[in-house]
Amino acid sequence: MDKFYKEGASVFKALGDPRRAMIVDMLSCGELCACKILEKFSISQSTLSHHMKLLCECGLVVGRNEGKWTHYSLSADGIARTKQFLCHITDSKENPIYKNMDPDQCCSK
Amino acid sequence: MDKFYKEGASVFKALGDPRRAMIVDMLSCGELCACKILEKFSISQSTLSHHMKLLCECGLVVGRNEGKWTHYSLSADGIARTKQFLCHITDSKENPIYKNMDPDQCCSK
DNA sequence: GCCTCACATCGAAATGTGTCAATATGAAAA
DNA sequence: TTTTCATATTGACACATTTCGATGTGAGGC
Numbered sequence: 001m002d003k004f005y006k007e008g009a010s011v012f013k014a015l016g017d018p019r020r021a022m023i024v025d026m027l028s029c030g031e032l033c034a035c036k037i038l039e040k041f042s043i044s045q046s047t048l049s050h051h052m053k054l055l056c057e058c059g060l061v062v063g064r065n066e067g068k069w070t071h072y073s074l075s076a077d078g079i080a081r082t083k084q085f086l087c088h089i090t091d092s093k094e095n096p097i098y099k100n101m102d103p104d105q106c107c108s109k
Numbered sequence: 110m111d112k113f114y115k116e117g118a119s120v121f122k123a124l125g126d127p128r129r130a131m132i133v134d135m136l137s138c139g140e141l142c143a144c145k146i147l148e149k150f151s152i153s154q155s156t157l158s159h160h161m162k163l164l165c166e167c168g169l170v171v172g173r174n175e176g177k178w179t180h181y182s183l184s185a186d187g188i189a190r191t192k193q194f195l196c197h198i199t200d201s202k203e204n205p206i207y208k209n210m211d212p213d214q215c216c217s218k
Numbered sequence: 219g220c221c222t223c224a225c226a227t228c229g230a231a232a233t234g235t236g237t238c239a240a241t242a243t244g245a246a247a248a
Numbered sequence: 249t250t251t252t253c254a255t256a257t258t259g260a261c262a263c264a265t266t267t268c269g270a271t272g273t274g275a276g277g278c
Contacts, residue, residue, distance in 0.1 A: 002127070005127040005130045008127075008130055009126060009127045009129075010125075012121040012122075012124040013121075013122070013125030014125075015195075016118050016119075016121040016122030016123075016124075016125040017118060017122075018114040018115045018118045020118075021114045021117055021118045021198055022114045022198075028199055028200060028201055028202055029201070029202055029203055079199045082199075083192075083195060086124075086191070086192060086195060088134070089124075089130055089131075089133045090137055090191070091137060093138055094138055
């Protein structure tokens with residue numbers, strides 16, 4: 001139960017960095033190798049590697065090794081799960097966990 | 110341009126905390142006052158206040174003061190903008206910014 | 219007026235994150 | 249095999265974040 005929010009939030013934590021959000025945007029138009037991504041940022045190679053690791057670990061991006069190069073692309077499944085989680089926590093609903101919260105129980109006489 | 114990602118990422122940064130994601134989930138079934146939210150967590154009142162401030166500042170939640178109580182609810186507009194941003198950076202597209210990235214320019218002979 | 223209640227803010231401590239230079243790894247070229 | 253190249257990992261540092269107890273604030277109740 002707690003794990004549900006922890007895992008869902010981990011993707012948002014990854015997207016919570018502007019550079020990583022921009023990297024995801026870049027990858028949305030196709031697979032790119034690390035060196036091409038690096039060109040667009042004024043960050044060191046090790047920093048980019050760190051960001052890519054985080055994006056991969058949360059399941060949003062997958063890396064494909066080809067010789068000495070690594071090609072990164074978005075994970076369709078990871079994106080689908082992310083959108084699903086966002087809808088789950090934001091769409092209006094009768095949440096079973098909190099449905100017995102009577103608004104008159106507190107905050108009124 | 111850079112501001113675009115920074116603002117979009119700020120919402121994800123807010124949702125990147127499991128407690129805050131859970132609070133948003135709670136609010137999705139209706140307005141709640143701070144005391145009711147606090148009941149569901151084993152955190153201090155000041156910590157909750159801090160989380161609510163972050164959720165409000167990124168535009169996802171709005172607070173409504175009524176006497177000495179504060180009622181929190183989701184911002185339909187904030188949610189819409191968040192979903193839009195997520196789709197913008199993840200949906201497959203011909204991104205004008207990166208469309209001239211020739212995959213054969215790098216990473217191949 | 220004074221007290222109480224709900225919530226916000228402050229200050230401090232612990233932990234987490236982003237970044238870099240340096241170094242390691244592993245594949246291909248020479 | 250030695251070198252070179254692309255990427256990953258390590259170690260260190262600055263800064264941000266989470267959390268708490270203590271205190272401030274502003275609205276009602278006495």
